[in-house]
Amino acid sequence: METILNYFETIPSHHRAAIIVGGLTLFWLLEGIVPLIGLKYKKWHHAVPNIFFTITTILVNLPLAFLLLKASDWVMAENFGVLNWLPEMPLWLYVILGLVLLDGVGAYLPHIVEHKVKPLWMVHLVHHSDHYVDTTTANRHHPLESLIRYVFTLLGVVIVGTPIGLVLLYQSLSVVATQFNHANIKLPKKVDDWLSYFIVSPDMHKVHHHYKMPYTDSNYGNIFSVWDRIFGTFKKLDTDKIIYGVDVFPDEKENSNIKDLLKQPFQKCRKPTTMEDEV
Numbered sequence: 001m002e003t004i005l006n007y008f009e010t011i012p013s014h015h016r017a018a019i020i021v022g023g024l025t026l027f028w029l030l031e032g033i034v035p036l037i038g039l040k041y042k043k044w045h046h047a048v049p050n051i052f053f054t055i056t057t058i059l060v061n062l063p064l065a066f067l068l069l070k071a072s073d074w075v076m077a078e079n080f081g082v083l084n085w086l087p088e089m090p091l092w093l094y095v096i097l098g099l100v101l102l103d104g105v106g107a108y109l110p111h112i113v114e115h116k117v118k119p120l121w122m123v124h125l126v127h128h129s130d131h132y133v134d135t136t137t138a139n140r141h142h143p144l145e146s147l148i149r150y151v152f153t154l155l156g157v158v159i160v161g162t163p164i165g166l167v168l169l170y171q172s173l174s175v176v177a178t179q180f181n182h183a184n185i186k187l188p189k190k191v192d193d194w195l196s197y198f199i200v201s202p203d204m205h206k207v208h209h210h211y212k213m214p215y216t217d218s219n220y221g222n223i224f225s226v227w228d229r230i231f232g233t234f235k236k237l238d239t240d241k242i243i244y245g246v247d248v249f250p251d252e253k254e255n256s257n258i259k260d261l262l263k264q265p266f267q268k269c270r271k272p273t274t275m276e277d278e279v
């Protein structure tokens with residue numbers, strides 16, 4: 001475990017890029033082998049805006065990475081944060097607890113806030129307006145959302161009190177986990193259900209992308225499902241009843257156009273569609 005943390009303390013940028021590209025490639029291939037839903041769409045055409053927003057996410061995060069390092073150095077030097085206030089524990093437990101807490105403050109919390117605060121919800125809608133959720137949807141975030149989430153990650157580092165190796169390990173796991181739980185792959189039902197007790201499984205997260213409430217406001221988890229289960233935001237829905245997208249931005253053409261998506265947070269929501277919900 002110490003070796004892993006030491007590696008992530010100085011992980012080269014090209015290794016981090018390889019994790020992003022490698023995860024996308026792996027789950028992209030798996031989607032063709034064991035698809036969850038037979039999505040009738042042009043896969044490469046659909047990927048273009050999503051890859052664009054993946055790149056903007058990277059461009060937002062890279063210049064600000066030094067802030068994470070500064071925050072991490074400060075909490076360790078000042079012995080600040082939850083991890084530093086707890087009694088000494090085995091390294092494996094320290095790492096797991098740190099990852100779970102970072103996931104709660106840096107991912108679960110901002111996700112709920114984005115759903116509950118109207119201006120932030122308008123920004124987050126870019127992610128939800130994808131009509132064909134697959135692994136490329138994972139980082140389909142408006143640049144403003146990338147900035148918002150970065151602020152919460154920074155907050156998580158300070159509150160949890162994490163060393164930089166643990167922060168970068170978390171970020172790497174987060175990338176792969178979100179690519180996995182957004183991927184259009186079909187796992188055996190029992191396996192998916194079992195996984196959902198510990199991590200956010202594909203079936204669990206797809207519920208969050210159903211186009212109507214209350215399912216849109218559920219299953220906020222990023223890596224670990226514990227936060228949804230603790231705070232009562234966990235819901236189940238048969239995957240064959242899930243309809244992707246959001247009823248206030250129903251135009252599939254606009255939701256596939258980069259220019260329209262960049263403007264989407266500043267537009268008025270349409271009236272909900274009259275499409276019958278299957279639930």
